Amino acid sequence: xxxxxxxxxxxxxQEGENATxxxxxxxxxxxxxxxxxxxxxxxxHLILIRSNEREKHSGRLRVTLDTSKKSSSLLITASRAAxxxxxxxxxxxxxxxxxxxxxxxxxxxx
Amino acid sequence: NAGVMQxxxxxxxxxxxxxxxxCSPMKGHSHVYWYRQLPEEGxxxxxxxxxxxxxxxxxxxxxxxxxxxxxxxxSILRIQQVVRGDSAAYxxxxxxxxxxxxxxxxxxxxxx
Numbered sequence: 001x002x003x004x005x006x007x008x009x010x011x012x013x014q015e016g017e018n019a020t021x022x023x024x025x026x027x028x029x030x031x032x033x034x035x036x037x038x039x040x041x042x043x044x045h046l047i048l049i050r051s052n053e054r055e056k057h058s059g060r061l062r063v064t065l066d067t068s069k070k071s072s073s074l075l076i077t078a079s080r081a082a083x084x085x086x087x088x089x090x091x092x093x094x095x096x097x098x099x100x101x102x103x104x105x106x107x108x109x110x
Numbered sequence: 111n112a113g114v115m116q117x118x119x120x121x122x123x124x125x126x127x128x129x130x131x132x133c134s135p136m137k138g139h140s141h142v143y144w145y146r147q148l149p150e151e152g153x154x155x156x157x158x159x160x161x162x163x164x165x166x167x168x169x170x171x172x173x174x175x176x177x178x179x180x181x182x183x184x185s186i187l188r189i190q191q192v193v194r195g196d197s198a199a200y201x202x203x204x205x206x207x208x209x210x211x212x213x214x215x216x217x218x219x220x221x222x
Contacts, residue, residue, distance in 0.1 A: 043155060
């Protein structure tokens with residue numbers, strides 16, 4: 001079963017705006033990962049944040065992790081049309097098996 | 111509608127043996143993706159298949175690895191003559207339309 005749950009399920013914004021996606025999970029984790037999937041292609045790993053980290057940056061991406069609330073957020077700043085994709089979070093519970101959410105479909109309008 | 115199923119969940123092989131991993135997609139899904147995950151790393155794309163066709167195998171090692179998705183039955187990821195470096199979790203995902211992927215629970219392969 002899938003553990004991570006992203007919200008919103010779909011998000012539509014204008015180019016240049018920021019996009020925020022959230023992920024909630026149920027059990028304790030070792031790390032949480034965010035992935036992007038462009039239509040018709042496999043997943044691309046974006047960023048991994050460990051359970052003892054609170055925030056991580058990579059380019060225009062910012063990920064936060066709140067283990068007390070069992071939630072994470074992915075912020076994409078200054079979005080571009082090329083950011084249009086589905087975004088998934090995946091969690092690695094203590095037993096190291098990964099669990100994926102259903103994803104957020106982001107549309108960035110030029 | 112049952113989710114994506116993978117079996118076995120855990121597989122132990124000795125070096126030189128063959129490993130067969132199975133993935134049954136969700137009902138109505140004709141697209142299957144295979145990924146490999148090494149410990150503490152993200153997923154790495156291996157191969158994308160549609161029924162009876164390999165669409166993209168750019169992530170598959172050139173030797174010993176093969177995948178199929180027959181008209182009937184599950185998708186199979188086959189690893190011949192396994193080596194210790196093949197130890198990993200292997201995930202498959204299925205999709206009805208190439209846009210959304212639904213993941214299975216994974217198969218953890220251990221090579222002794």
